[in-house]
Amino acid sequence: MSILNFLLQPKNELEAGGRSALPVQGDEGEPEKTCPNCHRSLPLSRLWAQQNTCDCGHHYRMTARQRLSYLADPGSWRELFTDVASLDPIGFPGYGEKLSSARLNSKEAEAVLCGTASVGGQDCCLYVMEPYFMMGSMGTAVGEKLTRLFEYALEHRKSVVGFAASGGARMQEGLYSLMQMAKTSGAVKRHSDAGLFFLSVLTDPTTGGVTASFASEGDIILAEPGATVGFAGARVVEQTTRKALPKGFQTAEFMLEHGFVDAIAPRRGQRALIAKLLHLHEGGKQP
Amino acid sequence: MSGAYEIVKTARSTRRPTSMDFISGIFSGFMELHGDRRFADDRAIVGGLARLGERAVTVIGIEKGHSTRERMLRSFGAPQPEGYRKALRLMKQAEKFRRPVISFIDTSGAYCGIGAEERGQGQAIAENLMEMMTLRTPTISIVVGEGGSGGALALGAADRVWMLENAIYSVISPEGCASILWKDASKAETAAEVLKLTARDSLRGGLIDEVISEEGLGEERFWHRLRGKLTEALRELEAMSPETLTEARYRRFRAIGTDRKEG
Numbered sequence: 001m002s003i004l005n006f007l008l009q010p011k012n013e014l015e016a017g018g019r020s021a022l023p024v025q026g027d028e029g030e031p032e033k034t035c036p037n038c039h040r041s042l043p044l045s046r047l048w049a050q051q052n053t054c055d056c057g058h059h060y061r062m063t064a065r066q067r068l069s070y071l072a073d074p075g076s077w078r079e080l081f082t083d084v085a086s087l088d089p090i091g092f093p094g095y096g097e098k099l100s101s102a103r104l105n106s107k108e109a110e111a112v113l114c115g116t117a118s119v120g121g122q123d124c125c126l127y128v129m130e131p132y133f134m135m136g137s138m139g140t141a142v143g144e145k146l147t148r149l150f151e152y153a154l155e156h157r158k159s160v161v162g163f164a165a166s167g168g169a170r171m172q173e174g175l176y177s178l179m180q181m182a183k184t185s186g187a188v189k190r191h192s193d194a195g196l197f198f199l200s201v202l203t204d205p206t207t208g209g210v211t212a213s214f215a216s217e218g219d220i221i222l223a224e225p226g227a228t229v230g231f232a233g234a235r236v237v238e239q240t241t242r243k244a245l246p247k248g249f250q251t252a253e254f255m256l257e258h259g260f261v262d263a264i265a266p267r268r269g270q271r272a273l274i275a276k277l278l279h280l281h282e283g284g285k286q287p
Numbered sequence: 288m289s290g291a292y293e294i295v296k297t298a299r300s301t302r303r304p305t306s307m308d309f310i311s312g313i314f315s316g317f318m319e320l321h322g323d324r325r326f327a328d329d330r331a332i333v334g335g336l337a338r339l340g341e342r343a344v345t346v347i348g349i350e351k352g353h354s355t356r357e358r359m360l361r362s363f364g365a366p367q368p369e370g371y372r373k374a375l376r377l378m379k380q381a382e383k384f385r386r387p388v389i390s391f392i393d394t395s396g397a398y399c400g401i402g403a404e405e406r407g408q409g410q411a412i413a414e415n416l417m418e419m420m421t422l423r424t425p426t427i428s429i430v431v432g433e434g435g436s437g438g439a440l441a442l443g444a445a446d447r448v449w450m451l452e453n454a455i456y457s458v459i460s461p462e463g464c465a466s467i468l469w470k471d472a473s474k475a476e477t478a479a480e481v482l483k484l485t486a487r488d489s490l491r492g493g494l495i496d497e498v499i500s501e502e503g504l505g506e507e508r509f510w511h512r513l514r515g516k517l518t519e520a521l522r523e524l525e526a527m528s529p530e531t532l533t534e535a536r537y538r539r540f541r542a543i544g545t546d547r548k549e550g
Contacts, residue, residue, distance in 0.1 A: 090483040140544025147541065169458050171467065174483050175494050178458040179543040181437060182444040185416035186537050193421065211409030212437040217417050231409035232399040240399040250404060260407045
């Protein structure tokens with residue numbers, strides 16, 4: 001194995017595309033994954049080298065850290081607010097254990113990473129949600145970290161680039177979770193009113209209370225190909241309306257068609273696109 | 288039967304006064320204003336102009352209706368994106384003319400449907416939250432029955448948030464919670480308990496500002512009491528400059544879930 005292959009090798013199964021498809025042992029001994037879209041098997045190292053996308057264009061889910069490694073200029077990531085952890089504000093049964101296992105499995109303290117970085121040479125504040133931490137759900141810690149990030153960006157007059165990946169508000173923190181929608185929206189609004197730029201990128205999945213708050217509040221909203229994006233769960237919509245859902249319902253492309261997304265942003269070229277958009281909004285940073 | 292689930296049932300009772308009853312009970316000369324100026328008029332949200340004593344106010348309410356026919360007309364109080372956009376239009380109008388906004392919340396949640404998704408239910412709620420947080424006029428929101436998730440909060444980012452004694456406010460319905468947790472919607476009673484969705488629970492957590500006693504609910508003495516409370520709260524809020532007011536509102540929501548000592 002060459003040194004390049006070694007560096008590009010995923011460290012665990014999550015980094016190689018997550019649970020949506022389990023890797024299988026290929027002929028040459030390297031684990032492979034079969035694409036749910038084109039059914040072709042690709043070795044993990046190959047997937048990893050092409051930002052967790054299949055040759056056919058299918059975008060696998062990935063961890064927040066993996067996304068950061070593709071996105072941020074090497075060595076530029078500086079993580080913020082790492083001390084913010086979840087509380088159990090309503091003493092929800094089993095929540096403590098659920099948090100512990102989420103931490104253990106994802107190796108993250110919470111469902112969002114916040115910090116500063118440069119992307120293609122452009123400085124910005126960055127948040128990346130972690131779909132493998134309780135499906136990226138927003139409780140008080142996620143709400144608090146995001147709010148602090150927008151406040152930090154306001155204070156330092158920085159643009160914010162954010163990657164949403166969330167099932168919505170976190171049920172286990174009850175009304176406290178719901179209120180994070182208002183709290184984060186307030187912080188986004190203040191940042192916006194100061195003439196600062198927020199680029200929101202919707203990745204798989206962006207639903208519920210996250211769609212209904214900060215993720216939909218970007219000056220520009222991008223979405224990754226094929227990502228599930230919507231408010232109500234598709235199954236709930238189907239059960240409520242007793243109608244067959246239209247093809248491609250609640251996908252990034254559906255949101256583009258209906259006018260709620262500015263553009264589809266495949267991972268290939270995404271970094272350059274973000275850098276370009278940040279550069280175009282440089283002027284907004286003048287006080 | 289759990290105490291919390293009794294309250295859930297009371298909050299959902301069709302015999303309970305709806306938002307329209309609150310509007311006609313408290314205010315005088317209500318004139319309904321229709322439509323979001325973009326697509327349609329959603330009957331699940333009513334809004335318009337009224338008087339509270341001598342003062343002109345903007346009132347908005349999520350309306351479930353009483354009779355079966357009316358409840359169907361109003362989608363059982365589940366608003367479409369147009370409803371939230373109408374509410375926002377009226378709020379911005381209130382801001383322009385320096386009228387306070389008083390909102391009544393009573394919904395199991397935002398409407399779940401193909402059309403609602405196509406027309407951006409999530410975006411409509413998000414925009415309301417963002418705009419309400421900096422609206423330069425006093426806002427008071429009262430959860431009078433069900434406060435169901437994002438669809439309720441979309442009218443709830445206010446200076447003062449009150450709940451009726453038997454109202455509920457929750458991130459998810461007890462049935463939804465039970466089916467996720469125990470794959471069994473019939474365990475809703477237990478779910479109602481663990482969700483801490485009653486007015487007392489919400490007050491204890493500092494999530495709302497006041498619990499409104501239901502003594503005499505629907506009678507003139509009840510409306511009279513609410514009229515007095517609203518007038519008093521508006522006097523306090525109107526004494527603030529728009530800057531102080533929006534700063535205080537930001538701080539109010541900013542403080543929720545900030546305490547990290549147990550982390």
